Amino acid sequence: MDHTLSLLPFLFIIIISSFHVLPVSPTPSHKLKSATTIRKLNRGGPYIGLVTVIATEENAFLRSVDFRPDPTHPFLDLSGRRFRIGKIHGKKVVYVRCGRGMVNGAAATQQMIDVFNVKGIVHFGIAGNMNNSMSIGDVSIPKQITNAGLWDWLNPDKAKGGEDIAYLDVGNYNVPKGDGDNELGSIGYNYEQLYSVTGHINTPQNVFWINTTQEWLHLAADLEKMELSQCVNASLCLPKKPKLVVGLKAATAYIFVDNAAYRNFLYDTFGVSSSDMESSAVAMTCASNGYPIIVIRGLSDLAGEGGDNTVHKFGSLAATNTAKAVLEFIRKLPPY
Known part of the structure; x- marks a missing residue:
C-alpha cells in the first residue's frame, strides 16, 4: 500500500479542523444593510452633492428650501454623519453637514464621492469678509480658492x-x-500638493490656487441679479441691500480671522475676498477626483471689525442669503 495515500484522511481531518480555529470577521449587519441601501439609491441617481458645515447653515438651508425627502430612504447615516437624500426643484440631491475644519470638509466630500452616484459638489456656508468693497450679508461665489494655512x-x-x-x-x-x-x-x-485623476500616478502637482468649475460659474453669473435678505428681523437690518458677486478669490485655513492687519495682508497679497475653514479642502478633493465644484459663501463679518459679536448678530442672515443662492443655483442646473 502507498503510505502517502494512507495519510490523506489524517491530513484532511487536520485541514478541516484548522478552519474551526481561524478568526472569523463577518461583515457587520449594519454595513450590509447600508450597502444594500446605497445600491438602491445609486440606481436612482445621479445626484447633486450638497456639503455645508455647521448647524446654523444647515438650519437656514433646510428652512429656506423645499427639500423633498426620498420616500423610501430619506437619509443614510455613515461615519457619524447623516446624508439626506431627496429632491430640490425636481433635482435629485444628497446633502450632508460635514463639520468645521479642513479635515472634516475633505473627509465628508471624499465619502460622498466614493459612496454616492453624484455628478458634482455644491459647497456652501458662511465666511469672514476680507474685502472692504464687500459687506456683511453679501454672497461670494469664488473662482479660485487657496489654502492660506500652509x-x-x-x-x-x-x-x-x-x-x-x-x-x-x-x-x-x-x-x-x-x-x-x-x-x-x-x-x-x-503650495498644496494636488494628486489628481488627470495627473501622473504618485506625482503631485504643486498648486497655490484651486479653481472652481468654469461651466458652473457661468451658470451662477445670472445669480448676481437676485435679491438677498437685508434684515435678520424687524429690528435688526443691514444699512444697505446685500449683493451677490461671482468670480472673486477666497482663502481657507484653520484660522478664525479677527484681525484687521492680517485681513488687509491677505487681501493685499493674494486678492482674497473671503476667509473660511473648509472651502479649499472641499474644492481640492473634487479637483483630485475630477468632479465639478462650486463654492457659495455668505459674508457674516468684516474680519477685525466686530469679530465674533458680528457673527452672532448676522451669521444667520449670511446663512439665509447663502441658502437662497444655493437654491437658485440648483434651479439653474440642467436635469441629469
Missing part, C-alpha cells in the same frame, strides 16, 4: 527663497513702528 514659519535671520510664494514679515507690524526686526520672523506661504 506655512513655513521662518526665523528672523532666515534668508527668503525656496518655494514660498509670499511672505508675511511680522516685524512690519510692530507698534510703535521700528526697523522691522521681530523675533517672530516671517511666515512663508507654500
Whole structure:
C-alpha cells in the first residue's frame, strides 16, 4: 500500500479542523444593510452633492428650501454623519453637514464621492469678509480658492527663497513702528500638493490656487441679479441691500480671522475676498477626483471689525442669503 495515500484522511481531518480555529470577521449587519441601501439609491441617481458645515447653515438651508425627502430612504447615516437624500426643484440631491475644519470638509466630500452616484459638489456656508468693497450679508461665489494655512514659519535671520510664494514679515507690524526686526520672523506661504485623476500616478502637482468649475460659474453669473435678505428681523437690518458677486478669490485655513492687519495682508497679497475653514479642502478633493465644484459663501463679518459679536448678530442672515443662492443655483442646473 502507498503510505502517502494512507495519510490523506489524517491530513484532511487536520485541514478541516484548522478552519474551526481561524478568526472569523463577518461583515457587520449594519454595513450590509447600508450597502444594500446605497445600491438602491445609486440606481436612482445621479445626484447633486450638497456639503455645508455647521448647524446654523444647515438650519437656514433646510428652512429656506423645499427639500423633498426620498420616500423610501430619506437619509443614510455613515461615519457619524447623516446624508439626506431627496429632491430640490425636481433635482435629485444628497446633502450632508460635514463639520468645521479642513479635515472634516475633505473627509465628508471624499465619502460622498466614493459612496454616492453624484455628478458634482455644491459647497456652501458662511465666511469672514476680507474685502472692504464687500459687506456683511453679501454672497461670494469664488473662482479660485487657496489654502492660506500652509506655512513655513521662518526665523528672523532666515534668508527668503525656496518655494514660498509670499511672505508675511511680522516685524512690519510692530507698534510703535521700528526697523522691522521681530523675533517672530516671517511666515512663508507654500503650495498644496494636488494628486489628481488627470495627473501622473504618485506625482503631485504643486498648486497655490484651486479653481472652481468654469461651466458652473457661468451658470451662477445670472445669480448676481437676485435679491438677498437685508434684515435678520424687524429690528435688526443691514444699512444697505446685500449683493451677490461671482468670480472673486477666497482663502481657507484653520484660522478664525479677527484681525484687521492680517485681513488687509491677505487681501493685499493674494486678492482674497473671503476667509473660511473648509472651502479649499472641499474644492481640492473634487479637483483630485475630477468632479465639478462650486463654492457659495455668505459674508457674516468684516474680519477685525466686530469679530465674533458680528457673527452672532448676522451669521444667520449670511446663512439665509447663502441658502437662497444655493437654491437658485440648483434651479439653474440642467436635469441629469
